Amino acid sequence: MWRYIIMRLIQAVVCLIGISMIVFFLARLSGDPALLLASPDATAKDIQGLRVQWGLDKPLHVQYWNFLSHAVQGDLGKSIRWGKPTLELWLSRFPNTLLLGGAAFLFSIIVGISIGVITAIRANTWIDTFGKTFAFMGVSLPVFWIALLLMLFFSVKLGWLPTAGMGTWKHLVMPAFALGWYFTASQVRISRSAMLDVLDSEYIKLARIKGVPRYLIYTRHALRNALIPIVTLGGLNLAWLLNGTVIIETIFNWKGIGWLAVEAIYTRDYTVVQTCALLGSALFIFTNLFVDILYAYIDPRLRHEQSS
């Protein structure tokens, strides 16, 4: 078990180093940062001064090494536009994304598992068809279009919810729903197939013969055993959710990390973009790692395999 965890940890770190390289060189490709830093009437000498000051005159691999060694110590550079440390900026926006992502996650888990379980119990009926259609619509609708339709209906036509911004729970409803629907769909599919697998097994048949009440079969016997793939997908979805907020945050003016990244890209604030991409990937990799370890822990079959 420990060996497995350590192996996965090393893999995650290697992955992160690979990403840091890609991010760093991509950011340098976007143009000379010194030109962005300088005021419009700066002379060539001023610009050269800025290069020296920010360490941009050194060769690329030296710059990368400086970047990496500072990053490990928690210093990800200062924003060109705001002059604040980028880590601070990112951390100040992160709770907002966590709130939005968390709400969307809860929505997708609750609705997704319920629909998945119900469609599995009533397989091949109209309820099943309905659930399948719902799932397919979720993965086929572009997120920005759902957001626009919701806005059109609930804000413009009915006037129930505010179009954009943040503050009250009313502001959270539409973005969370629009973001959550896509993930609900995948949750429905996996819950349905996991439940169908379990419902087909011998011990469920035995429970039926024994005369266990139906609701107990479904909840205590079947769902518990179907939970492993469902939990795995849930974890993966959480990682995607926190990174998938870019569009939703832009549409609804939600001040999270997604919007921070978009703003930084538009204003060519490359240190902020670097930080967003790097921390976003780290978030993703470590959530995956956590899910893998959790998976190994909750699945008794896997646990024994690893220890023996």
Added chain:
Amino acid sequence: METQGIIGMSRLFKYVNMPNIKKTMRKAPWIPVVILLIFLVCGLFGGQLAPRDPFKSNLEAPLLPPFWQQGGSWKYPMGTDYMGKDVLSLVIAGARVSLYVGFGVVLICAFIGVLVGLVSGYLGGWVDTVLMRITDVFLSMPALLFAMFIAAILGPGINKIILVLTVLGWAGYARIIRGEVLRVKQGDFVSLAVIAGASKAKIMWRHIFPNIANTMIIVATFHLGVVIVAESSLSFLGVGVPPPTPAWGSMCAVGRDYIHTAWWLSFFPGMAIFFVVLSANLLGDWLRFRFDPKFRQL
């Protein structure tokens, strides 16, 4: 001579196995296939098919609603935009971008992914380790954030969008194809080919590839939907296809500014994306059900 011909015909029928084909086709998802065909035709001949010139503005008729609403007419069935351009024609012409980007990205990604997957899965060893670690890196990039990042660096342009989405898309194929190769290469026919002295390249291409082609097609069909959504998302955010070219995503972005007054501007292009992507997903689901041996036994 004649009898020989008839025998030949009957033999042919025996191999084609007519009843089976009929059975297969009866359960084919015809509606998605038809929608995808319409999409294909609109993408290829959009300029000729559009009832009006999608680039010609008519400032006397800006923001007309669709025909069933008051003020709308059959002349502009889906209404007009703020410049008086026909929305229906714009939607038809916009199919080209989605088609071009969609198929371009899927083909290139499938090629790279299958190549990496085959080599990695068949050769194994350190080649496998190195290739799979690289694949891991590409799989763990938050896709949309990186797509925007790269697109913003490269600048707008349709071929650049293909490049961006290819960079972010091939790893998924590599991972799945490698898994399939690991399974297929256990087969006796591979060992026999090795004994017969076939080269590694020949074994990969002639013996293993035909066995994973189904998987590749299924993955590609689902990927088509993903790519079309990704392209429209980038165009929606303004880092995709540049403005004069009609694209569904950028049309939705324009419609967003008119959401209070002219809902049809963003509704119809979004509808087009939805139908095409839904069709690709339904077709992929059917293909998987049909060709995946795991499902066939059910």
